[in-house]
Amino acid sequence: MKRMSWFNTTSVTLGFVFLYLPMLILITFSFNDSRLVTIWGGFSTKWYGELFRNEAFVNAAWVTFRVAIISSTLATVLGTMAALVLVRAGRFSGRTLFSGMIYAPLVVPEVITGLSLLLLFIAIGLDRGMFTIILAHVTFSMCFVSVVVSSRLATFDRSLEEAALDLGCTPGQSFRLVTLPIIAPAVISGWLLAFTLSLDNLVISSFNAGPSTTTLPIKIWSSIRLGVSPEINALSTLLISIVAIGVITASLISKRAVLRQQAEVRAAERS
Template sequence: MTRMSWFNAVSLTLGFAFLYIPMVILVIFSFNESKLVTVWAGFSTKWYGELLQNEAFLNAAWVTVKVAVMSSTIATVLGTMAAYVLVRGGRFMGRTLFSGMIYAPLVMPEVITGLSLLLLFIGIGLDRGVMTIVLAHTTFSMCYVSVVVSSRLVTFDKSLEEAALDLGCSPSEAFRLVTLPIIAPAVISGWLLAFTLSLDDLVIASFTSGPSATTLPIKIFSAVRLGVSPEINALSTLMIAIVTVGVITASLVTKRQMVRQKRDEQAAART
């Protein structure tokens, strides 16, 4: 056993080093004085200052957040509906096509999704801007939401809903008062997933955005194509920091909930 765990320890250490060292380097060099990203020239936060004065970046960030909030919210509503239909909807016309359309965008290369949506928007003469990016992001992220939510719905005990109906709830009350609170964690993580996917997306946004709306990834991509720059390092650091804080907070909250639940169960078992 000891021999094996020695091997495991080494592979885990190397693996996580591989995963995290690039980001650590990125963060460290965002505080570099020099314009050269690879040579350390002393500590400085000047790139953060410059970043905050860069109107183009700030505008792009604002557009990105706007798009992400709108598209993830619509996607959560639509995705939850779709999940409910898939798991509880029974048979209906074109069910196979429907579930196919839910799963297909998950494996569709982004370039194809982007291209096809762009051709659609041009075909119907829709001006490209924030609106078209929101439509595009909603379409692919609602599929992710519906996968997350339906995996929760599958394990959900249907008799709870039936009990609510038996006790006099209308179907929509049963959904609101019983189903929704129970699947809420899945819905929330679906929203978070949709939000991050939207924040992160470069390819689809590039196809569907117009000159009036540039998102942050598009901005970063065009800057990065020219090479590394400390300003992008600073921006990346900020984004990494936000995500890290968010993920750790979320995991601490769920962990505390689990601990509390366990304690309650133990207390209940004693009485």
């Protein structure tokens, strides 16, 4: 194995420090006993208790998680369907326009997406609230799911579906029993990606949230304008932990799926 040069090692180290050192500092000061976030006053978990007793943050968290779960689920379903069309449907009239509409949110600035959705909701007379936030989050996160699932479908062995059809399965049964279990790691990864994007979105949410619907990013943004409090550090630590657990879970699921497929291939070769 070729050893990394000192330049590559230094670059990678500095990159990781730049990315993760601020998070480590934030997590450390979430256990600070002092209200001054830059002065260490001893170890304490009291700010986590204060956070859970803060009704505004609890309500915002409840809204955020409901929006993230519902929008990521809808985005996964729609994104998977879009990926199937793009990969399996071949050439059809309007394919270029369809693919452009699917991938547009990847390159369009969020402020443009949020503003255009706001104008749309105003034009059709739809009051801003939970429903409009969910629609907005589905709009920008569906494309990410489509990209992830499309990459898996592009390398999918179609002969497995053909074998299922030859054995008497309907196209629906073939998709449910053969295709979906194989692409499940990509679908799960897409759901987790959409969940994470919805969880920390600020720009699009601020355009489409109603006066009675406040998400955590909006609440945090409005709070830090008056200064960062230890409760914000505690809340940010919890969010980092949730995202980290999700990423680790997705990695373990994908690894188990790959190992299971390799075991099935070896068993088929022996038989």
